[in-house]
Amino acid sequence: MLRIRNPQDFAAGLFFLCVGAFALYGMKDLRLGTAMRMGPAYIPTLVAWGIVACGLIIAARALMVAGPALEKWAVGKLLLICGGTLLFALIIRDLGLFLASVVLVAVVSFGAPDVKWRHTIPFCLAIAGAAVGLFGGLLGLSMRLWPW
Amino acid sequence: MDLISNLSLGISVAFSLDNLLYCLIGALLGTLIGVLPGVGPVATIAMLLPITFTLPPTGALIMLAGIYYGAQYGGSTTAILVNIPGEGSSIVTCLDGHAMARQGRAGPALAIAALGSFFAGCVATIIVAVVSAPLVALAKAFGPAEYFSLMILGLVLTVVLARGSPVKAIAMILFGVLLSLVGTDIHTGAERLTFGQRWLSGGLDFVPLAMGVFGLAEIISNLEKGQAKGQERLADKVTGLMPTWADIKASFPAVLRGTGLGSVLGVLPGASSMIASFASYTLEKKIAKDPSRFGKGAIEGVAGPESANNAGAQTSFIPMLTLGIPSNSVMALMIGAMMVQGIMPGPMVMEKQPALFWGVVVSMWVGNAMLVIINLPLIGIWVRLLDVPYRYLFPSILLLCAIGVYSLNNEPTQVMMTAGAGVLGYLLLKLGCEPAPLLLGFVLGDMMEENLRRAMQMSRGDPSIFVTSPVSAILLAAAVVMIVVMVLPSVMRGREKLVED
Amino acid sequence: MLHSKSALAALLLGLSALALPAQAQDWPKRQITITVVTAAGGSPDTVGRLIASKLTERLGKPVVVENNTAGAGVTGTLNVVRGPADGHNLVVLTGGAPSQELLRPDQPYKLLKDLSMVTTLCAYPLVVAVAPSSPVQNFADLLALAKKQPGGVKFNMNAVGSLHHLLGEWIGIEGKVDVQSIAYRGAPPAFMDVTNGRLDAMIDTTTFIMPQVEQKQLRPLAISSPGPYALAPGVPTIKETLPAIEMMSWLGLAMAKDTPPAIVEKINTEVRAILELDDVKQKLAQMGNLPLPSSPQEMSVRIERELAQWKRVIDIKGIKAE
Numbered sequence: 001m002l003r004i005r006n007p008q009d010f011a012a013g014l015f016f017l018c019v020g021a022f023a024l025y026g027m028k029d030l031r032l033g034t035a036m037r038m039g040p041a042y043i044p045t046l047v048a049w050g051i052v053a054c055g056l057i058i059a060a061r062a063l064m065v066a067g068p069a070l071e072k073w074a075v076g077k078l079l080l081i082c083g084g085t086l087l088f089a090l091i092i093r094d095l096g097l098f099l100a101s102v103v104l105v106a107v108v109s110f111g112a113p114d115v116k117w118r119h120t121i122p123f124c125l126a127i128a129g130a131a132v133g134l135f136g137g138l139l140g141l142s143m144r145l146w147p148w
Numbered sequence: 149m150d151l152i153s154n155l156s157l158g159i160s161v162a163f164s165l166d167n168l169l170y171c172l173i174g175a176l177l178g179t180l181i182g183v184l185p186g187v188g189p190v191a192t193i194a195m196l197l198p199i200t201f202t203l204p205p206t207g208a209l210i211m212l213a214g215i216y217y218g219a220q221y222g223g224s225t226t227a228i229l230v231n232i233p234g235e236g237s238s239i240v241t242c243l244d245g246h247a248m249a250r251q252g253r254a255g256p257a258l259a260i261a262a263l264g265s266f267f268a269g270c271v272a273t274i275i276v277a278v279v280s281a282p283l284v285a286l287a288k289a290f291g292p293a294e295y296f297s298l299m300i301l302g303l304v305l306t307v308v309l310a311r312g313s314p315v316k317a318i319a320m321i322l323f324g325v326l327l328s329l330v331g332t333d334i335h336t337g338a339e340r341l342t343f344g345q346r347w348l349s350g351g352l353d354f355v356p357l358a359m360g361v362f363g364l365a366e367i368i369s370n371l372e373k374g375q376a377k378g379q380e381r382l383a384d385k386v387t388g389l390m391p392t393w394a395d396i397k398a399s400f401p402a403v404l405r406g407t408g409l410g411s412v413l414g415v416l417p418g419a420s421s422m423i424a425s426f427a428s429y430t431l432e433k434k435i436a437k438d439p440s441r442f443g444k445g446a447i448e449g450v451a452g453p454e455s456a457n458n459a460g461a462q463t464s465f466i467p468m469l470t471l472g473i474p475s476n477s478v479m480a481l482m483i484g485a486m487m488v489q490g491i492m493p494g495p496m497v498m499e500k501q502p503a504l505f506w507g508v509v510v511s512m513w514v515g516n517a518m519l520v521i522i523n524l525p526l527i528g529i530w531v532r533l534l535d536v537p538y539r540y541l542f543p544s545i546l547l548l549c550a551i552g553v554y555s556l557n558n559e560p561t562q563v564m565m566t567a568g569a570g571v572l573g574y575l576l577l578k579l580g581c582e583p584a585p586l587l588l589g590f591v592l593g594d595m596m597e598e599n600l601r602r603a604m605q606m607s608r609g610d611p612s613i614f615v616t617s618p619v620s621a622i623l624l625a626a627a628v629v630m631i632v633v634m635v636l637p638s639v640m641r642g643r644e645k646l647v648e649d
Numbered sequence: 650m651l652h653s654k655s656a657l658a659a660l661l662l663g664l665s666a667l668a669l670p671a672q673a674q675d676w677p678k679r680q681i682t683i684t685v686v687t688a689a690g691g692s693p694d695t696v697g698r699l700i701a702s703k704l705t706e707r708l709g710k711p712v713v714v715e716n717n718t719a720g721a722g723v724t725g726t727l728n729v730v731r732g733p734a735d736g737h738n739l740v741v742l743t744g745g746a747p748s749q750e751l752l753r754p755d756q757p758y759k760l761l762k763d764l765s766m767v768t769t770l771c772a773y774p775l776v777v778a779v780a781p782s783s784p785v786q787n788f789a790d791l792l793a794l795a796k797k798q799p800g801g802v803k804f805n806m807n808a809v810g811s812l813h814h815l816l817g818e819w820i821g822i823e824g825k826v827d828v829q830s831i832a833y834r835g836a837p838p839a840f841m842d843v844t845n846g847r848l849d850a851m852i853d854t855t856t857f858i859m860p861q862v863e864q865k866q867l868r869p870l871a872i873s874s875p876g877p878y879a880l881a882p883g884v885p886t887i888k889e890t891l892p893a894i895e896m897m898s899w900l901g902l903a904m905a906k907d908t909p910p911a912i913v914e915k916i917n918t919e920v921r922a923i924l925e926l927d928d929v930k931q932k933l934a935q936m937g938n939l940p941l942p943s944s945p946q947e948m949s950v951r952i953e954r955e956l957a958q959w960k961r962v963i964d965i966k967g968i969k970a971e
Contacts, residue, residue, distance in 0.1 A: 108543050
């Protein structure tokens with residue numbers, strides 16, 4: 001009977017299958033062309049099929065050779081770290097570097113297990129001030145620094 | 149002899165007080181700015197370029213060269229300390245350099261990177277002075293077919309370098325190649341895999357991808373583990389700043405080999421100094437008595453690639469100084485700076501302005517010496533950074549990454565891309581897939597496609613062009629040999645098992 | 650009737666003359682940004698920075714260059730189109746902008762409709778050149794080779810619809826020969842391939858070609874300018890062989906459509922004065938460029954003319970972005 005002996009690799013195989021399939025779907029309207037006059041989709045299609053093939057091999061081997069189980073995801077931390085970065089991106093242009101820095105540092109700090117407000121707030125302000133001083137002042141990058 | 153008189157002319161220029169000062173300022177600024185995550189050599193030079201406009205031409209070029217070496221070394225520093233590569237050639241440094249830092253051996257890793265780079269710089273400077281001409285002939289022998297084959301060899305080396313399952317490594321490389329093909333196809337103008345998103349039509353950028361896949365994912369995973377163990381700091385207790393005698397003995401041959409690889413490959417335009425760095429890593433891993441140490445803090449895995457990329461950085465000046473051709477975007481900026489100064493880069497520079505040419509060559513050596521002088525004392529400070537409690541360290545790193553990525557183009561979409569790449573990196577980590585092959589595939593992918601299509605267009609669809617060109621044939625043969633070397637041990641092992649059964 | 654109409658016009662003009670300087674007077678309020686949609690170090694960037702540094706001296710507020718290469722240049726231009734029309738955001742347009750617009754029907758702005766032109770900055774022709782060792786001695790030889798060789802001659806091009814590409818195809822149309830355009834990312838790799846004989850000829854700007862000519866690494870065959878070009882002495886024009894062909898690439902400044910005309914006028918005046926400076930002329934000349942000061946109208950007319958000229962080439966050759 002088929003049994004998944006290597007859940008990590010099995011998931012990896014499925015992931016690559018999806019990546020390949022998604023790319024093939026994304027290129028369905030593009031011209032393939034010929035080896036002499038390659039169209040825009042020629043090489044990416046080859047590459048995508050290669051990924052699909054790798055995905056199949058990885059998944060198939062996972063049915064035969066035992067391996068590590070899937071680890072649990074730290075979804076909260078993932079959301080905090082990537083979400084904080086995303087927030088920075090959303091507000092930097094309109095509100096400037098200082099506020100964007102405060103927000104990023106405040107949000108991601110909650111990813112640490114031992115976060116305390118009385119440490120975090122002064123830290124946010126200090127590091128945002130340092131960022132403005134360093135990038136806006138010393139390096140003179142042309143970006144908005146303050147909301148006004 | 150000509151060489152001696154040329155070099156003594158160069159020495160008299162490079163050792164003038166002004167030029168020494170420019171070189172020092174350049175190397176110092178380059179190191180300090182290049183050490184910010186997300187700010188690689190190109191960004192550093194672009195930022196500091198205006199300062200040099202007011203200097204005399206020789207001084208300006210010497211200072212720019214200093215900034216370049218400084219920024220590149222600064223990039224390696226971030227790779228070692230916080231596992232964030234600032235550019236292609238420091239991806240490999242992350243592997244063992246950061247592993248060493250975690251074991252409390254950041255000091256030796258940084259020192260050996262500086263010393264290896266210095267040695268490589270010395271040798272490569274002599275190469276630039278003595279054999280520029282034949283190396284230019286080598287660069288001219290490379291057309292689309294040859295570049296394609298070189299990149300194939302590069303990708304094969306990547307598979308060898310990866311730990312764990314080769315199939316997974318191949319999948320990651322192909323994934324990287326696929327990501328590099330996103331955006332407008334220059335041959336036909338078609339938009340590929342952009343899903344109607346306009347900001348994707350220029351393609352994905354290396355820095356946001358590398359920051360996300362390496363930096364963000366690493367931070368999330370550290371936080372996850374830290375919580376489990378109640379760990380507060382990133383690294384074990386620091387056990388000494390300088391390499392031990394055993395470290396140096398282990399590193400020296402690696403430095404020699406890395407220097408050789410880097411010097412030759414650096415001359416070729418494109419991503420060659422990066423290919424040199426991972427070719428060197430692969431080589432070290434292959435000839436090591438115990439390859440399993442690699443990825444877990446093997447000092448040869450830092451010494452070899454760091455020497456290779458510095459030697460490559462040095463010899464990449466050859467096409468610029470002798471042909472006026474930039475071999476990478478740093479050199480393109482340098483040429484821009486030369487033109488602002490009223491110098492036409494090209495073969496005439498050597499004849500018409502020998503003082504400038506030889507002054508710059510000698511100052512390469514001076515710049516490398518300055519780097520060692522600046523950085524050996526700084527190591528103590530960098531290592532201290534690892535003592536900062538992680539709850540303060542990681543928000544600072546993230547902020548620097550976000551600002552660095554934003555400053556590339558002043559484009560918020562690139563910071564969003566970094567966040568997205570962070571999710572991807574974490575996913576790959578959980579699936580047990582190493583990110584290095586992905587990034588290497590990404591850097592080489594679009595160049596490979598371009599050269600392949602160009603070659604096929606020129607040969608009017610005849611693929612034999614790849615084997616009738618001797619250079620290309622040799623490179624492809626080397627790639628085949630590497631695959632055999634890689635596959636053979638596992639086949640042999642399989643046979644042994646059968647025999648045992 | 651006629652009289653009263655022009656009186657009204659005069660009155661309006663007078664009113665606007667009173668009203669507009671008020672807007673221009675408190676300008677510039679803050680930092681002025683010049684967006685360059687190509688990478689740092691390229692010719693638009695270098696010229697942009699040169700102009701920016703001179704403008705900073707003259708306007709008393711910092712004028713900075715911002716590179717935005719995202720979205721193949723569309724994003725940066727779009728930011729200026731959509732940004733506040735208060736005269737603090739400019740974009741450097743290149744001679745490639747009109748042909749790009751023709752090839753990209755989905756481009757989210759139209760040059761003439763959504764931007765107000767300020768002034769052109771400089772102009773430079775493209776040069777057709779070969780390796781010094783090439784048997785091709787002159788431009789007519791090249792056309793003869795294209796007739797003889799199966800598949801025609803191989804040129805380099807940048808992306809589809811770049812000026813290199815369109816000029817190559819145009820030569821094909823007028824010379825009635827086949828050309829094969831092979832894509833390169835920038836001049837250096839193409840230069841390597843033409844010097845070792847993989848390409849028959851190379852098309853690029855005077856900025857790139859003339860230094861190579863001076864150092865005897867390339868031999869120029871013909872130049873695309875309408876007449877002899879001061880910075881390429883002795884190089885015949887393409888026009889001498891194919892009379893229909895003349896073109897110049899250029900760089901120019903543009904701003905959001907609704908920018909007050911007085912501000913546009915003010916920048917126009919300042920930039921024209923800057924282009925008269927000796928050191929500016931000299932720096933441009935080093936890059937193979939001649940200054941090309943113009944009125945906003947002249948710049949619009951130039952773009953209009955080029956849109957028509959490239960449309961013809963694109964239609965005949967069926968060039969399209971897939």
